[in-house]
Amino acid sequence: IYKIISGLNFEVVVVDNASSDGSAEALSKLESKYNNFKLIRSSVNLGFGAGNNLGAKEAKGEYLLLLNTDTIFTENNLSYCVQAARKDKQIGAYSCNLVNRDGSHQPTGGYFPTLVNLFAWQLFLDDIPVILSLFKSIHPHASESKPDWVTGAFMLVPRKVFWQAGGFDENIFMYTEELELCYRIKKLGKKVVHDSATSITH
Numbered sequence: 001i002y003k004i005i006s007g008l009n010f011e012v013v014v015v016d017n018a019s020s021d022g023s024a025e026a027l028s029k030l031e032s033k034y035n036n037f038k039l040i041r042s043s044v045n046l047g048f049g050a051g052n053n054l055g056a057k058e059a060k061g062e063y064l065l066l067l068n069t070d071t072i073f074t075e076n077n078l079s080y081c082v083q084a085a086r087k088d089k090q091i092g093a094y095s096c097n098l099v100n101r102d103g104s105h106q107p108t109g110g111y112f113p114t115l116v117n118l119f120a121w122q123l124f125l126d127d128i129p130v131i132l133s134l135f136k137s138i139h140p141h142a143s144e145s146k147p148d149w150v151t152g153a154f155m156l157v158p159r160k161v162f163w164q165a166g167g168f169d170e171n172i173f174m175y176t177e178e179l180e181l182c183y184r185i186k187k188l189g190k191k192v193v194h195d196s197a198t199s200i201t202h
Helices: 023-033 048-058 078-087 115-122 159-164 177-187
Strands: 012-017 037-042 063-067 091-099 154-158 191-201
Touching: 012 023, 012 048, 023 037, 037 048, 048 159, 048 177, 063 078, 063 159, 078 091, 078 154, 078 191, 091 177, 154 159, 177 191
Parallel strands: 012 037, 091 191
Antiparallel strands: 063 154, 091 154
């Protein structure tokens, strides 16, 4: 982030979920190097949602960017993402393309579960093109511009909207928490958008 991102006023908040591998100690050195870096150490593993809520409470920016620790910026495209989200005040959650190191697309978002698509997903039937053409799949796809939800690996959310929706449900330790958050964001009348114009490696 510090090597690639420029032209944008930002802060970095890292939540260490009670790691024991020396990560927190290594990251603590960045606090003296960068005045816009903050490390929060949790004494217990809170899970993905509660950990992000903890970081979001400390964030001061207009937008929150939920970003997985295994993501890599290869170009200075975060300013574009923020400006794209700002252009439409109805956007409640925004994601760009997620790509593998070889440039191939990763799943980015999908649709809310129904009995039909949940059944098809569990039996891998929605991997069959003719079946997939009959309904919208719950599991992530990279090509849809207006999915119901986007993954938390890269999710840009207006801070005000994040808290209006109540943040992540802390009863969900890990997985599906971003789907559930997007459900509440859309109940506020906001849109979920996947923008294929730019990418981040994940």
